[in-house]
Amino acid sequence: MLSAKANCLCGAVKITANEINPKFTVCHCDACRGWGGAPFFAVQCGTQVEIEGSDNIKMYDSSSWASRGFCTECGTHLFFRFKQSGDYNMPVGLFKNLTELEMEMQYFSDQRPDYYCFSNKTKELSKAEIMTYFAKKV
Numbered sequence: 001m002l003s004a005k006a007n008c009l010c011g012a013v014k015i016t017a018n019e020i021n022p023k024f025t026v027c028h029c030d031a032c033r034g035w036g037g038a039p040f041f042a043v044q045c046g047t048q049v050e051i052e053g054s055d056n057i058k059m060y061d062s063s064s065w066a067s068r069g070f071c072t073e074c075g076t077h078l079f080f081r082f083k084q085s086g087d088y089n090m091p092v093g094l095f096k097n098l099t100e101l102e103m104e105m106q107y108f109s110d111q112r113p114d115y116y117c118f119s120n121k122t123k124e125l126s127k128a129e130i131m132t133y134f135a136k137k138v
């Protein structure tokens with residue numbers, strides 16, 4: 001577990017995450033690609049997250065299981081948060097000084113469009129496999 005600081009483009013929101021898993025996940029699902037215009041490079045940050053300037057965060061209730069937060073001043077995407085566990089997933093690019101990063105897993109590999117692919121060798125989970133995977137964890 002690593003600790004690192006992140007901030008939005010304008011600096012109105014500053015975040016310190018204390019339980020970062022440097023093995024990050026890429027999500028190709030329709031919602032993530034619609035949200036950011038590209039796949040979501042998501043770093044699992046656990047629940048030990050300190051936020052400065054939370055007045056500048058707008059939450060979007062994107063599904064029954066998670067919300068997405070962004071800065072109301074500059075629009076930077078800040079996190080995807082699971083409602084039940086409170087776990088944060090944050091875009092890898094927000095962290096400027098994070099080391100040991102490794103692309104470990106690709107989610108919704110069956111929703112990845114044909115116009116891009118990564119050469120990184122990672123594990124991949126299709127939508128059906130993800131549903132099974134999370135059903136076991138709950």
Ligand SMILES: [Zn+2]
Binds near residue numbers: 008011012072073
């Ligand atoms: Zn901002």
Ligand SMILES: [Zn+2]
Binds near residue numbers: 028030032033040108
């Ligand atoms: Zn997604």
